[in-house]
Amino acid sequence: MAMGSKFSEFNQIAPVSFGVGAVSEIADKVKMFGGSSAMLVYDGGVKASGMADRVKGLLEEAGIAVACFDDVKPDPTDASCEAIAEIAVAAGCDIVVGLGGGSVLDTSKMVALILKTPGPIAPHFLTNGLNPPVPIAPLILIPTTSGSGSELSCVAVVSHHEDHAKDAVFASASFVILDPELTVTGPKHVTAFAGLDAMAHAMESFTSASADPMSMLLSLEAIRLVAENLRRAYDDGTDIEARSNLSFASAIAGMAFNNTGLHFGHSFGHELGGAFNLPHGMASSYAIPTVIKFTAKNDPARAAQIAKVFGVDTPEEAVKAVLDLQKYVGIKKFSENGITVEAAQAIAEDAIAHNVFFHNTVVPISVDEFKELIADIITTYDAY
Ligand SMILES: [Fe+2]
Structure with missing residues (x-):
């Protein structure tokens, strides 16, 4: 709605x-x-x-x-x-x-x-x-x-x-x-950050408390298109079919989240990017695997639909598919950016205060729970 x-x-x-x-x-x-x-x-x-x-x-x-x-x-x-x-x-x-x-x-x-x-x-x-x-x-x-x-x-x-x-x-x-x-002249890292940003928009829109039938149709399709085309566009920027699919994915993800809002992934990404000077798409994409895990716990039916668009059977396998994609397109570990769990958890309160859409999750998240999710985002990515 x-x-x-x-x-x-x-x-x-x-x-x-x-x-x-x-x-x-x-x-x-x-x-x-x-x-x-x-x-x-x-x-x-x-x-x-x-x-x-x-x-x-x-x-x-x-x-x-x-x-x-x-x-x-x-x-x-x-x-x-x-x-x-x-x-x-x-x-x-x-x-x-x-x-x-x-x-x-x-x-x-x-x-x-x-x-x-x-x-x-x-x-x-x-x-x-x-x-x-x-x-x-x-x-x-x-x-x-x-x-x-x-x-x-x-x-x-x-x-x-x-x-x-x-x-x-x-x-x-x-x-x-x-x-x-x-979009064909975009450098590899821009293609990577932007494509994952689109996936993050689609993932958070699809799993938001405000998701509606039309937005869910668009966000699921956007997730599928990024999953299937980002490697191709990253490997060969002139692959016009992959580029077209990513342009479309980005636009329909935008349509979806404009109607539903985003939630904790972008709250974290916005604040993290500002605090540690990371590009928006990179910072905002880190939370995708944890958003899937959070959804598997709190709304298993939606998590099952996410697995389906990745062509896998379980949310756990979808998490792996996202991590594989992030690693493939060169998203650095938190440790390579000099960011510790403690330092990232320290921005939790500001991330909530500065991003009103934080509360748009299917179940409410307390500050302490958000800090646990931040730890999960970092350990999941760095340990993979
Ligand atoms: Fe974004």
Whole structure:
């Protein structure tokens, strides 16, 4: 059931144009939203790949003015987004195009928000309370990685610039272009982190207290697609079939978790990533095996469905399948990152406080139980 309602309710944030070459439609889509002056937001990797020049060229050929910001850094803060929005305001932009991974997409959401609702971002942080979304400018998101799901979620994950604590702001795309061809140049580690992030979204959505029939259909299929395609895309980035399946998996996992929320895996991942400076997808994927074990204990029927999509008979074998995949794509042990059980357990209280969705598990978890789960996450991964 959808959060806040006793009835099953399913929303999709935006229309999605999906397929190899779909980015060629960008100028038509900008015009569809009445855009004449676009702010194109991306990062150094997207710039180096030539993709940004291609999109800029497609827009300019169609008579659309383009202002660019080419250096988005990972894990955006309110201050970093506000600085980029100033460029868009100065250029008189009326639409935002975000081209990149999760950090670029979330930054683009905040630029679109400030264009329509001028002023600082801080008052819109969800830790201030669940205020209704404020108006944002038209926003087209074009993911170049398959993982964040940000393109189809109703929030941007943004950190406070002072303490770098992760927070979130309501902001949704107007339109999504999902072109698997744009993901083929992604480096191996990005493919690995993003793919496992998508699996973590799907796993936590499927096992959340808010799961509903539609989201479960999507999250189970996303788990299956990542399990079957991530090794292929990791081994050969140009495998367009595997890339297409991962693009689709990431998007439908995003649709699912946007309706259900996540739970303890991402609470842990967000806080761990912030405290030990780990990439989001890596930090958030560590909990997947323990999420399966937790589900086997508290909701065996759902755990059985998880086993089925891995093509195995028991949740224990599904746990092994995930660990095999994580090891295959080079996810480091906690010990290699210099993280002890005690140090990770010390972030438990903050992980709960900073991530309201923590309580979205099928049975409630106390702080002490969460610390036990954290120990299990680490010993499971490091001992395997
Ligand atoms: Fe994530």
